[in-house]
Amino acid sequence: MAESRREPALVRHFARITDVGFAALTLVFFVAVALATGVRSPWQAAIPLGLLLGALLLVRRRWPMTVLLLSISGIFAYRLTGHWSPAGWIWPAAVAYFTAATTPRVRWVAAIGLAQLLYSAVDIRSVLDEDPTRFLFHVAGEGVLLAILVAAGLLHAAVTRWRERLRETDSRARAAEERLRASHEVHDIVAHTLAVVGVQLNVAADTLQEDPAAAAAALRLAKDVRNRAMTDLRSLIAVLRDTPGDTAPQPDLASLGTLVADARAAGLEVTLDERGDPAAVPAVPAVAVYRVVQESLANTLKHAHASRAEVTIGYQPRAVTVEITDNGRGGGDVTEGHGLAGMRERVSALGGALSAGPIPGGGFAVRADIPVAGSAV
Template identity: 65%
Template sequence: MLDLALAVITVIGVVTGIMAAELRQSPWSGTFQFALFLGVVLLLRRRWPMVVLLLSIAATFVFHFTSLFQGGWIWPASAAYFSAACTPWVRWVAAIGVAQLGYEAVYLREILAENVPRFLTHVLGEGLLLAALVAAGLVYAAAARWRERLRESEGRTRAAEERLRLSREVHDIVAHTLAVVGVQLNVAADALDEEDPAEAADALRVAKDVRNRAMADLRSLIGVLRDDPGGPAPQPDLATLGDLIENARAAGLRVTLDERGDPSNVPAAPAVAVYRIVQEALTNTLKHANATAAEVRVGYGPRSVTVEVEDDGRGCARIAEGHGLTGMRGRVGALNGTLSVESTPGGFTVRAEIPVAGSLT
């Protein structure tokens, strides 16, 4: 569309320029044909900008020599000069323009003897126009390169952010799996000591199931990292919260899940954050809290989701900010939410509130 607009403007500009100059020349005697040719070749300027410039200059010479056109030498090909000046061949464009100006000065030598101001107006005017066209081409090309570098930088930033997000996913999966599997292995070992092979087999079966699910998730995530860092990764959703709770129960933790509201209106990003917060909180409970029970409460409101995970394990005066808590804070902070972690002698509590209105899906 831009090329067509430039072609039309060139045709109209050349014809009206001749008429405005009040030259004793009918636009239909050659000016229109010349302008039409300049406009048509401009449709090829993106693919062959230098060819278009050379054809435009050749046409200018031909129509001047045949007396079918009596206007300027540079301005009829302004669009062609600008297009060529946007390319790496800009030095050749400037050299061609200077050569054309030199020829124009020789061509107008008769005017120099009769009217010096008119001669200077023609030559210097078109020289300034040529300089402006080359400068505009250089600026446009520099802006295009800057935009391209900006797009590449943004692409690298998005890829780095995606890799960081995937690394957090890997951490969450591995930490949760090791916690559950570790508990089940302890149960199996105790059952074998008590000569209860059935209970040991059940514990090992649960550990195997959790391990298989984790391996499937890890294969998907690693495949994304290997093949397409910017591609979508498989994400958990609120519908799988039940499986998460069952895994914790299978590890020997009495867990209750209290969901209130409609989860169907929660966008994907907050939904993943809710799942990972519950997962990390239960993993910490299994690994560090020595707890026997935990309660998970999730409230789905019209503008936010609230998550609260509370256990009855041993608290501590100082909370260590490991990868898990850092990941939770990063997830919640990225969604403009709030996260609080409280540790008391009576247990450990994680609370989060995540906005959902206007969240990206």
């Protein structure tokens, strides 16, 4: 069962104003036409009918078919009591017909309209002998008006459904993007944590007998890295649940030192060279820079068998250039797994480009150019 969507307050206010406007126009036009066609005592029937038709329009959105039937009943009562209808049979209920035609019961609306047209033709049959042209124009005009109202209602309903489908499509696309972003975040956090913790556990296992102090230090570092990863994951899950309370901020450029320290503690000699002003980088590209460095160092620890890595970041007015190189096994074909693919998608989403591959003389390099001008904060 589809959930009913509550419209924004501005849309609801505009709808109410529109209904009041239609109600006022119905009353004014009906009475004005009555006076123009010679009705002498409008308070006896014309004004009460106009008030009824207008008042019904105030609830046309909630009960469209009821409003249509009551409007037609009012018009019939007006005519059956011997009063001349100065505006025909269909026009006084025009808004009611249009509104009812936007509902799934449009076939009933057409049937009701045709029945009213037939009665209108019978009601004015006395004109047929005196003025056939007038009779023809009256019946044809009422029929064309009814067709226009039903067609307009159908078109309005189709446009409304199309807009609803478009909103649902956009919502699904945003949800998919959010899931993809979350998967990238989780992958980066877990990959970095496993790489560092795995190295420290190996260190602890190798030194447990010979150097218990070193083993204990390695285990403490592994525990610290694990705790930071758990904090990041809890923060990410809380953001996805739209519960901003007790959430830690997303990692930023100030956290790069922690990444480098973790890699160094895992036995990798890492140098960090930052050029320019990192304070001018907005939050979104800053997170991308952090994740590129994090994933690259994690890959170096897990796969490259490297002893040294260099991280160079250039902060420029319109872009940030990130380059990570190592002296590990860089030869052979590059198999792009989830890590590299995630980095490439993250950078591409910001309008940047990422390249990765072996470098001459041995080793591996990752380079990302991430625009910052006009980035959303």
